[in-house]
Amino acid sequence: MDRRPLMAVTSVTIGAPAPRDLAAFYARLLGWPVTATDPARPGMPPEDGWAQLRPPPGQEGPTLNFEYEVKFIRPVWPAADGAQNATQHLDIAVGDLDETVSWALTSGASLADYQPQDDVRVMLDPAGHPFCLFLDESMATTAPSAD
Numbered sequence: 001m002d003r004r005p006l007m008a009v010t011s012v013t014i015g016a017p018a019p020r021d022l023a024a025f026y027a028r029l030l031g032w033p034v035t036a037t038d039p040a041r042p043g044m045p046p047e048d049g050w051a052q053l054r055p056p057p058g059q060e061g062p063t064l065n066f067e068y069e070v071k072f073i074r075p076v077w078p079a080a081d082g083a084q085n086a087t088q089h090l091d092i093a094v095g096d097l098d099e100t101v102s103w104a105l106t107s108g109a110s111l112a113d114y115q116p117q118d119d120v121r122v123m124l125d126p127a128g129h130p131f132c133l134f135l136d137e138s139m140a141t142t143a144p145s146a147d
Contacts, residue, residue, distance in 0.1 A: 011064065012088070014064065015068075015072060016072060017068075017074075018068075019047075019050055019068050020050075021126070022126060023037070023052070026125070027053055028107045028108070029107045030055075030061075031056070033053065033054065037049065050068065051065075051066045052065050053066075075128050077089075077114075086128075089129065089131050090129075091134060093136035094134065094139060095135075095136065095139035097134075097135045101121050101123070108125075110123065110124045111124075112130060120134045
């Protein structure tokens with residue numbers, strides 16, 4: 001075959017010990033609706049299941065799927081010998097880094113101990129997956145003048 005077939009990346013799937021709970025965290029963090037959920041399958045623990053988020057109309061972003069991982073091990077970040085290392089992370093552009101870090105903490109995230117850059121904050125979701133908040137000047141808002 002000489003021609004690349006038509007393809008489109010549509011979503012990111014994240015393994016979790018409680019996917020519906022993790023989807024609820026990201027829905028709160030991002031302001032995106034949970035668009036689909038599946039309950040626990042017969043014979044599986046109550047945490048089993050699946051959930052999906054999509055950006056609201058007019059916003060860009062991938063669909064986020066959360067699926068149950070039977071043998072989920074909380075990842076560590078940064079990588080450490082002999083530990084379960086994170087294999088992916090989400091990058092989230094923000095207009096105000098301090099305000100968004102505060103929002104993420106209120107939403108249930110935690111700040112990673114190691115922060116490698118001044119204009120990026122590595123956060124951990126409730127399952128331990130890292131995600132990065134990075135400053136995007138084009139998203140910065142300015143307060144109206146007091147004239």
